[in-house]
Amino acid sequence: MATYNGEAYLKDQLESLLRQTFAHWKLTIHDDGSSDNTLAIIRDYQQRDNRIHLLDDGVSGLGSAKNYLHLMQHVDGEYYMFCDQDDIWLENKVARMVDAISRYSKPAAVYTNAYLYKDADITPQKSTTIHPSTVRNTLFFNSGIQGCAVIINHQLLEMLRPFPDHVAMHDHLITMGAVSLGTMTYLDEVHMLYRQHRLNVTGNQLNGYLRKAKSFLCDGKPVIDRAHYEANESFYQRYYDLLDESTKELFRAYFRYANSRSVSERLFILLKNRFVLGDKKGILLFKTVLRKPIN
Template sequence: MSSAGTETVLRDSGTPHVIVLLCAYNGERYLAEQLDSIAAQTHQEWTVWVSDDGSTDGTHGILEHYRQRWGADRLRVVSGPGRGFATNFLSLVCRTEIVGDYFSYSDQDDIWHPEKLQRALERLETHGRVVPTLYCSRTQLIDEQGRKLGFSPLFTRAPGFRNALVQNVGGGNTMVFNQAARQLLVSAGPDLRVVAHDWWTYVAVSAADGVVVYDPQPTLLYRQHGGNLIGSNLGWGARLQRIRLLMHGQLRGWIDENMAGIRRISPRLSPANRLTFDAFLAARDGGPLRRMCGLKRSGVFRQTFMGNVGLFAAAFFKKL
């Protein structure tokens, strides 16, 4: 294993090596299916690092079984901080002993399509490895028994910082990013108190003027069940829940958390993104007219018409 001092060195040639960052917590029911789908990838240069957040079921036994099958060089297990899924993922991505060319978040209960990693790498490699670059995609939804339920929303507007400030377009289970993006996350630190690691990843990469690739083709089966910490956000029930959370100020609190992260990487903001950031800050304070005008001036947007109506309503009621 390379030392922390050589951690930032990238491979100059050859097949890129992907580090799969899997966070687990009492995942015995579906974990084996997920690990099998990783093993079935058409891109075979990968290592799985698992951060277990204190499982009390059979998760450890399953991981040990796969470690013996694959070998210790293919599957590494560490203990998580025990402070929730977002902190667990950030702690894992910031572990300096983990060395790779690309990094892929993984939930414990999905099923990856065989070409998931290969498809992501083909798109990421076209942008090189110097600029922070993030790939994400749609998902196909399944229930607890694996029955297909439909697809996650199809977003049509180009991703970027003005969108990331108020919305996440990519589920973490679809995200693959390069070493430059990983280093950006490391520079912000593992101790950020953000609501979701994936939203923060989108915010950070876009804030630094990185490339965000949104793939409209689903790359995995996203399991919906009672244990989901974050679901698909589809349906009227999910919409009503978002409205309720918005009016109770929860969105404002989540944005505050991301803002704290942006300030940690503020030297990486481009001049255009800094102007957007300052205008958005103005849209969150002052009187209703100032907030509405500030939001319009910032150019910040959500992906749908109704989402943008809700955005301006949030600004009016000072819930943004």
């Protein structure tokens, strides 16, 4: 768990961990320099449960992504989950996800879904609606599967260490690692309440199809976000020797797309390489016609 000024919601999350039906876990927390009561809350729960540990090393000011990467350098276990300070885990989350990933002996990640949660109201809208599983349907994702929805095994983390020089977010790294070097599997179940509030690091999710459509058509965003493009470049360079030739060619096609000034050429690249966004067909072609390739 990476924390920063999380006193408003931290207790709810910690209590949800204590209610897990799977009991054999260890929670390692690193705080990023909180100025509120976050550390006091953590230390109180440390006294209550010896499975909770604070990595108190004096390092701060990392930001969310680097805070999680810092934690990933200081843990050792068979399986790893990422726990945001402001969500609520349903009681069977750890048990179900450990059961799902225990079937894999090679590098693997499994993710599940969440309901959006705001002002004590749970919406029926699921947090994850696009499901990447391969390099072909993940490269243009401009994101990763939410870290808080994922469990990975030791084999995947060891393959990713040491990390690339440039990382957009820890969940993007994990997602790209799983689809490029191992296996990414979706467990079609809901095991978390994903809290929405103005301080969400990765932003609030839009509710309703009309608002999503308006955002898609009018937000002025490019097809490829520069930060994720640079992260994919760094990923490609760091793990080049581990990638098979077909995967390398997909990365090269993605780079050509980003640097092409021709809409027809970009459409050709998409069609030739069968690029899509997760399990959604057609969206990427539509974006290519309407938007510039990269910011």
